[in-house]
Amino acid sequence: MQITTSYIQDEALFRTRGQIVWAVLLGAVLVLFPIFGPGHWVYFCGLLAINIIATTGLNIITGYTGLLSLGHAAFMGVGAYTAALLAVHFNMPFYLTLPAAGALTALVGVAFGLPSLRIRGLYLVIATLAAQFILHFVFVEWDSLTKGDVGLVLEPARIFGITLNTERHMFFLVTPVAIVMLLFAHNLFRSRVGRAFVAIRERDLTAEVLGVHLVKYKLMSFAIGSFYAGVAGGLMAYFFRFVIPEQYGLLLSVFFLASVIVGGMGSTLGSILGALFMTILPEVLRLIVQLFGDTYGVDVTKVLVPLRETVFGLLIVLFLIFAPHGLVQIWERIRLAVATWPLKG
Amino acid sequence: MQIFLEYSALGIAAGGVYALIALGFVVIFKASQTFNFAMGEMMMVSAYVYFMCVVLMGWNWMVGLAVTIAVSVLIALVMERLILRPMLGRPIISLVMVTFGAGIMMRGIASIIWGSDTDQMPSFLSRDPVMLGELFIPGKTARAFAVAVAVVVGLVLYFRYSRAGVALRATAADQTTSFAMGINVHRIFAMTWVIAAISGAISGILMASINSLSPSLGLVALNVLAVVILGGMDSIGGVLVAGLIVGWLEAVTGYLLGSEWRDITPYIAALLVLLTRPHGLFGTKPIERI
Numbered sequence: 283m284q285i286t287t288s289y290i291q292d293e294a295l296f297r298t299r300g301q302i303v304w305a306v307l308l309g310a311v312l313v314l315f316p317i318f319g320p321g322h323w324v325y326f327c328g329l330l331a332i333n334i335i336a337t338t339g340l341n342i343i344t345g346y347t348g349l350l351s352l353g354h355a356a357f358m359g360v361g362a363y364t365a366a367l368l369a370v371h372f373n374m375p376f377y378l379t380l381p382a383a384g385a386l387t388a389l390v391g392v393a394f395g396l397p398s399l400r401i402r403g404l405y406l407v408i409a410t411l412a413a414q415f416i417l418h419f420v421f422v423e424w425d426s427l428t429k430g431d432v433g434l435v436l437e438p439a440r441i442f443g444i445t446l447n448t449e450r451h452m453f454f455l456v457t458p459v460a461i462v463m464l465l466f467a468h469n470l471f472r473s474r475v476g477r478a479f480v481a482i483r484e485r486d487l488t489a490e491v492l493g494v495h496l497v498k499y500k501l502m503s504f505a506i507g508s509f510y511a512g513v514a515g516g517l518m519a520y521f522f523r524f525v526i527p528e529q530y531g532l533l534l535s536v537f538f539l540a541s542v543i544v545g546g547m548g549s550t551l552g553s554i555l556g557a558l559f560m561t562i563l564p565e566v567l568r569l570i571v572q573l574f575g576d577t578y579g580v581d582v583t584k585v586l587v588p589l590r591e592t593v594f595g596l597l598i599v600l601f602l603i604f605a606p607h608g609l610v611q612i613w614e615r616i617r618l619a620v621a622t623w624p625l626k627g
Numbered sequence: 628m629q630i631f632l633e634y635s636a637l638g639i640a641a642g643g644v645y646a647l648i649a650l651g652f653v654v655i656f657k658a659s660q661t662f663n664f665a666m667g668e669m670m671m672v673s674a675y676v677y678f679m680c681v682v683l684m685g686w687n688w689m690v691g692l693a694v695t696i697a698v699s700v701l702i703a704l705v706m707e708r709l710i711l712r713p714m715l716g717r718p719i720i721s722l723v724m725v726t727f728g729a730g731i732m733m734r735g736i737a738s739i740i741w742g743s744d745t746d747q748m749p750s751f752l753s754r755d756p757v758m759l760g761e762l763f764i765p766g767k768t769a770r771a772f773a774v775a776v777a778v779v780v781g782l783v784l785y786f787r788y789s790r791a792g793v794a795l796r797a798t799a800a801d802q803t804t805s806f807a808m809g810i811n812v813h814r815i816f817a818m819t820w821v822i823a824a825i826s827g828a829i830s831g832i833l834m835a836s837i838n839s840l841s842p843s844l845g846l847v848a849l850n851v852l853a854v855v856i857l858g859g860m861d862s863i864g865g866v867l868v869a870g871l872i873v874g875w876l877e878a879v880t881g882y883l884l885g886s887e888w889r890d891i892t893p894y895i896a897a898l899l900v901l902l903t904r905p906h907g908l909f910g911t912k913p914i915e916r917i
Contacts, residue, residue, distance in 0.1 A: 350720050352727070397901040404662060405901060407723060408856050411849060412894035419891045536731055543724065588738030588842070595732025602725045603713050 293472050295465075312461075316453040325449035326561070331460040332517045333557040337541040338467045338550070339510025344539070345547030346471065347503040348483030353394070353410035354538045356417035357508045359530030360387045361515025363421065366434045366525045376439040376455070380516045387512025388505040390417075395504040400497055402486060406504070414532055421527035433526030436519055446520070456517055463510060468550045470506070479503050480548070533591065540594045543601050546608030555609040564590055634882040635875055636764050641837070642874020643772035647779055647830040648851040649858065649866040651823035654782075656860050657799040658819040661722040665706065665730035667848025669824060670831030672733055673699040674840050675741055677832045678748060696828045703824035707817050730845065738842040745841040748832075771833040778829050779867060782822060786863070791818060799861075850890065853897035859907025869908060872896075 286292045296302045316324045340354045351357075361383035368379040394413040398405035421428050428434065438447035439455060446455050470476040478499045481489035490496050519525050537560060545556020567589055568582075575582045605611055648666065655663045663669075676698045680691035710729055714722050786792035797805040798815045806812050834847055851870070858869030873893045881889040900908060 344720070348718065348720055350723060394898070397898060397905075401901075401905040404719065404723060405856065405905075407662065408853060408897055409901065412853065412891075412898050415849075415894055416891050419887070423887060536727075539724065539727070584742070585739060588735045588743065590735070592732050592735030592739065595728045595730070595735060598728025599710055599725055599732065602717075602721055602728065603710070606717070606721065 295468070312457055316450045316457075321449060324453050326565075328449055328453045328456045328521060330557060330561045331453075331456040332514050332521060333538075333541065333561050334554055335460050335463050335510055335517070336514035336538055337545065337557040337560075338464060338553040339507040339514065340538045341542045341545075341547065341549070341553045341556075342467060342470070342479070342510065343504055343507035344542055345549070345552065346476065346483060347479040347500065348486075349399075349500060349504060350404070350407045351410040351504070351507065352407060352532075352535050352539070353413035353417070354507075354511055355530045355532065355534030356414040357387050357391055357511035358515030358518065358534070359417060359421055359525075359527070360390050361512030362519040362525045362530065363428060363434070363515075364512065365516030366436050366519045367427065369436055369439075369519075370434060375441065376516075376520060377441070380459070380513055383516035384509040384512040387515065388509040391508025391511075392501055392505050395501055395508075399500045399504065402496075414535060418527055418531065421530065428525075428527070431527060433524055434519075436523045436525070438523060439520045452521055456521065459513065459517060463513065464550060464554070467510075467553070471550075475499070475502065483548070533587075533594075536591075536594050536598075540598050543598050544608055546610030547606075549608070549610045551613070552608050552610040555613065559609060563593065567593060631879070631882070633763055634878045637768060638875035638878025639871050640764055640768045640772040640874070641878065642871035643775035643779075644830050644833050644837070644870075645851050645854055645874050646867040646870030647775040647826050647833075648848055649855050649870045650779055650782060650863065651826040651830070652848075652852060652855045653860065653863055653866050654795075654819045654822045654826075656855070658795060658816055659711075659722070660719055661711075661726065662852060662855075663823060664723065664727035664849075664852075665733060666823065666827055666851075667845025668730040668733035668737070669699060669703065669827040669845075670834060670848060671842060671845040672702065672737060672831075673824075673828035674748070674831040674835035674844060675737060677828075678746060678835070678840055682746075682749060692832070695832065696825055699824040699828040699831075700821050703820040703827075704817060707820040711816070711820075712813070734842050734845060741842065743842055745839045748835040748840045767837050771837055774833060775830065778826065782826065783863060791815075795819065850893040853893040856897045857893075857900050857907060859909045862907065862909040865907060865909025 286297070291297065296305065315327070319327075336354065336358055340351060343349050343351050364383040364386045365376070365379040368374045368382055369376070374382075390413075394409050395406060398409035422430055424430075438445050438451075440446065441455075444451070446452055471480070478489065478494045481492065481494055482496065482499060482503075486496055515530070518529070522529075541556035541560040542553070543556070544559050545554070546552025568586060571582050571585055571589060575585070601608060648670065651666055651669075652663060655661060673695050677691050677695040680686050680694050681688055684691075686694075706729060710725055711722065714725055786795060794805070794810045795815055795818065797808070797810055798812055802812060805815075831844065834844060838844075850873070854869045854873045855866055857873065858865035858867070860866075873896060876896055877889045877892050880892045
């Protein structure tokens with residue numbers, strides 16, 4: 283364990299030389315893997331990176347600031363539609379559509395968050411639930427813009443004359459964005475703003491007495507989290523190359539809520555672990571169902587969605603009761619036990 | 628005008644069931660400051676239990692109703708004991724998330740057991756339409772309204788006059804003091820869940836017989852949650868009125884704008900109320916001592 287002698291050391295991004303070595307190694311793997319790794323694994327990791335961005339966004343809102351959002355998927359949908367529409371109608375490149383997607387989603391988030399965040403209490407839950415249903419309604423019904431249930435189809439993203447149309451190309455688009463956004467989130471909580479968020483989570487009245495402007499910072503947190511959702515949604519539009527309302531339903535909101543809780547609320551590593559766990563989980567469930575489906579003659583497609591719901595719900599309940607700090611807590615315990623072995627229990 | 632009035636009457640009649648569901652939310656909220664996001668799924672499971680008793684077993688509807696209420700009370704007690712009790716003292720946001728998780732889980736399990744297709748519920752309510760002067764109201768809706776109102780009145784009287792009801796209100800007012808005065812606060816919490824289960828069971832059966840039965844029946848409760856905001860979360864009277872208002876709004880917007888608007892009406896109404904009267908139409912502004 284590293285013992286620090288100053289606050290600057292304490293707050294540094296990389297606290298030990300080992301961490302720098304690991305970071306360099308990770309960087310090398312992230313460059314080499316998409317070139318040499320098997321295609322479906324590269325695809326999976328691209329999806330994972332998008333989920334990490336979205337989970338980080340919800341973690342800022344829920345894990346760090348203590349506000350509950352049940353509309354995260356709908357906000358991703360706003361981002362996806364923004365990016366897709368700008369790309370289709372104005373032929374804009376992704377490095378313009380993605381920030382636009384984030385910005386517009388943040389605005390929509392503020393519009394929904396403003397009435398409920400003015401007052402203390404759980405009102406944001408209802409407002410975000412309203413956002414989930416109202417935005418979904420807009421996606422389906424605003425036919426002239428969103429093409430309703432048929433959805434939108436995108437051209438692949440392009441940069442420097444290269445068309446990003448394979449999963450390997452997509453990986454190189456998605457991963458840098460994810461890394462930048464993770465670093466931003468991590469740095470946010472080393473700043474005054476981030477600490478204000480945490481203060482609000484711990485006790486909003488105390489935070490207010492200490493001079494934290496509650497409405498301003500709650501709104502800021504919600505806007506930043508929605509920005510993340512918007513960018514993740516935009517990336518998802520380029521990743522699947524189509525946008526339909528069904529993708530952004532309540533179940534996806536539950537998915538991200540589960541990711542945050544399973545990974546660990548209020549932790550950057552938690553967002554990564556949670557997204558990793560939750561992205562693998564549906565695949566594992568599919569394998570299990572297929573395995574048993576063949577022997578017992580169960581209709582795989584009929585069981586898979588309800589099974590997913592059941593497991594998502596079960597994970598939320600079990601982690602909240604038995605491991606409220608998520609996988610991060612479990613990981614830290616293991617790491618500490620290994621580091622201090624055999625001196626401590 | 629005639630049609631408008633008919634839709635209005637229909638909406639208010641449907642609002643009666645909303646009021647009953649809302650009552651289930653408010654009771655739990657009053658005691659433990661938590662939204663019970665599993666309320667809709669409690670309704671849905673009850674409706675399925677009733678369906679099994681009456682259709683698959685062929686029992687009399689009264690027996691079915693008794694069994695259904697017993698089963699839903701049991702489920703609520705198990706949930707309270709296994710899921711909510713260990714979470715006491717945690718941040719309220721965690722309590723909300725845990726009920727939400729439990730609800731999602733129940734919906735998943737229900738779709739695995741009973742399939743995600745819709746079933747038609749045989750109704751114990753007569754189909755004969757009720758004529759209110761010139762107004763024509765479908766029989767099921769009108770009778771469901773009558774049942775809902777009867778249950779609501781019964782429960783409200785129970786809160787007002789029974790010993791347990793007074794204890795519940797004391798707990799809502801001040802948990803610590805009521806604990807010190809010898810009120811078993813844990814039992815009160817359990818009791819609120821029992822009451823929510825009863826109102827959930829009855830409203831679930833009513834909802835399923837008016838519309839149809841599917842695992843997504845519980846989503847109605849999310850609309851009703853918006854109603855609860857509308858009325859002000861700590862006001863039972865306000866919530867009942869809000870239930871009727873939202874039923875009316877849904878029917879009227881459905882008539883004027885098309886049925887796809889119905890489902891988002893309660894949310895738009897709730898957002899507007901949050902914007903203008905943050906503590907609900909009838910709620911009280913909380914005063915906090917630091």
